[in-house]
Amino acid sequence: MKIRRITSSKDSEAQTLITLHGDIFPEYERFYKTTLWADLIDSANSMHFNAIYEDDELAGFFIYWDLEDAYYIHFIGVRPEMRNRKIGQQVLDWVATNLHKPVFLESEIPYDEITNRRLNFYKRNGLNELANDPKILSEVRNGGHPLWFMGTRQVDNLEEFLIKVRDRVYYAT
Numbered sequence: 050m051k052i053r054r055i056t057s058s059k060d061s062e063a064q065t066l067i068t069l070h071g072d073i074f075p076e077y078e079r080f081y082k083t084t085l086w087a088d089l090i091d092s093a094n095s096m097h098f099n100a101i102y103e104d105d106e107l108a109g110f111f112i113y114w115d116l117e118d119a120y121y122i123h124f125i126g127v128r129p130e131m132r133n134r135k136i137g138q139q140v141l142d143w144v145a146t147n148l149h150k151p152v153f154l155e156s157e158i159p160y161d162e163i164t165n166r167r168l169n170f171y172k173r174n175g176l177n178e179l180a181n182d183p184k185i186l187s188e189v190r191n192g193g194h195p196l197w198f199m200g201t202r203q204v205d206n207l208e209e210f211l212i213k214v215r216d217r218v219y220y221a222t
Contacts, residue, residue: 050139051102052111058087062100066110066126073126075193085222093221101127103136111140113148116213119204120144122154123218141174144201151204153214155196158182168197175201185211189219 055063067086090098099111109127113120122144127136144152154176159165172178182195185208190196204210 050136050143052099052143053102055090055098055100058090062107063087063090065107066100069110069126069128070124073129074124089221095217101136101140103131103134108136114218116210116217119151119153119210119213120148121214121218122152137170138174145175151210152201153210154199155186156199158195158197160194171199177203179203179207180211183211185215186219189215
């Protein structure tokens with residue numbers, strides 16, 4: 050697996066990956082304006098919009114934000130025909146090897162088999178539940194199901210990190 054950061058919305062694969070986002074994520078998790086993606090890719094230096102390649106074939110995307118003292122994984126998306134090849138696990142292995150500050154993400158609180166499998170996937174790959182649908186984020190999130198706030202380690206000042214995610218990620222998007 051290879052990861053390549055895309056820093057220009059004019060990159061040959063940027064539009065393909067933006068379209069993929071709309072195709073594979075549930076409606077309540079999608080960005081509705083593709084122009085927002087382009088603006089973020091071109092100007093949000095703290096956002097890392099990455100193409101994922103498996104055997105030199107475009108497999109999906111991985112988006113994370115550098116919050117200075119932590120990272121926030123926003124999306125990991127794999128093309129349907131490339132699933133079940135452990136690409137998501139390889140991305141999280143890359144995270145463990147390359148991102149040395151606390152890493153956070155959100156995952157749906159399980160309500161069916163798929164969401165239960167997703168939560169267990171994150172747990173198997175070193176993330177733990179830190180907060181059950183924290184109000185700081187749920188108040189600004191666009192609908193959907195309650196989410197666990199998960200991380201690679203416990204932090205004493207969790208509320209400060211939640212505020213950073215809200216201000217730098219949610220308000221930016």
